Amino acid sequence: MRASIFLAVFLVALLLAHFGVLPVTAGSSGVFLLLIIAALVSAPISYVVLNKQRDAMSEQITGGIERRKSKSGSMASRIAAQNAAEDAVDDALRAQQ
Numbered sequence: 001m002r003a004s005i006f007l008a009v010f011l012v013a014l015l016l017a018h019f020g021v022l023p024v025t026a027g028s029s030g031v032f033l034l035l036i037i038a039a040l041v042s043a044p045i046s047y048v049v050l051n052k053q054r055d056a057m058s059e060q061i062t063g064g065i066e067r068r069k070s071k072s073g074s075m076a077s078r079i080a081a082q083n084a085a086e087d088a089v090d091d092a093l094r095a096q097q
Contacts (some may be wrong), residue, residue, distance in 0.1 A: 001053065002046045009045065010038035 013034045015022040020035070024030040 001050055002042070005046050006038055006042040009042040013037050013041070021039065021052060 013022060017030065017034060022034075024033055068088045
């Protein structure tokens with residue numbers, strides 16, 4: 001989406017330069033200047049327009065991290081329980097000897 005916004009702004013800047021609204025020289029330096037202008041203009045537009053998508057992605061990432069934390073927490077408790085059971089068996093065997 002951000003690339004599409006950048007491309008649209010670049011095309012508008014290119015048209016404005018073609019019709020003389022933007023005083024840009026012809027050649028590669030002019031195109032480079034238009035790319036810089038397009039980047040500077042498209043950044044705040046993307047920030048405002050893509051706000052909902054950014055929030056949704058942030059919630060999705062946060063949810064994934066929370067799920068991984070809860071899985072690792074339950075895995076750690078299972079490992080701790082298994083270790084405690086093994087220790088109990090070891091202690092019982094040593095007590096019999």
